[in-house]
Amino acid sequence: MKFTSTTVAILSAMMAKTAFAGNFNYGVATYNDGHQDHAIWVNGEDACHYAYLGSNGENPCSHNGGWFSLDQVTYRLTGCGGSSFCILNADGSGNSCAQNGPESPIGGCSNSFGSYKVQQQFYFP
Numbered sequence: 001m002k003f004t005s006t007t008v009a010i011l012s013a014m015m016a017k018t019a020f021a022g023n024f025n026y027g028v029a030t031y032n033d034g035h036q037d038h039a040i041w042v043n044g045e046d047a048c049h050y051a052y053l054g055s056n057g058e059n060p061c062s063h064n065g066g067w068f069s070l071d072q073v074t075y076r077l078t079g080c081g082g083s084s085f086c087i088l089n090a091d092g093s094g095n096s097c098a099q100n101g102p103e104s105p106i107g108g109c110s111n112s113f114g115s116y117k118v119q120q121q122f123y124f125p
Helices: 005-017
Strands: 024-031 036-042 051-055 067-070 073-078 086-089 094-097 106-111 114-124
Touching: 036 067, 051 067, 094 114
Parallel strands: none
Antiparallel strands: 024 036, 024 114, 036 051, 067 073, 073 086, 086 094, 106 114
């Protein structure tokens, strides 16, 4: 099969928009001033660079309708607070559901809001 440059460009664009079945970690970022954020990040990447899912006082599935992006791919968090706490791909297909996975806090993080640590609570395999 011979691929033209147009075919390759179209296939590349389609693949760039396709979600992958990634592994994610979910937890809470606690800042030195006491405020907390819901946080999600790709497993194996720096938790300090988490995607913000709202303040810890709100339901993360309600923040932005549960939509978030990591590595330029969009996902949706669903079922917060229930037994079906899952991540969906942007097209609505299933990605993974949460498993209890508390880990030791990751410290040494800072951004324009101050210094903080991230505590993992769940893992999405």
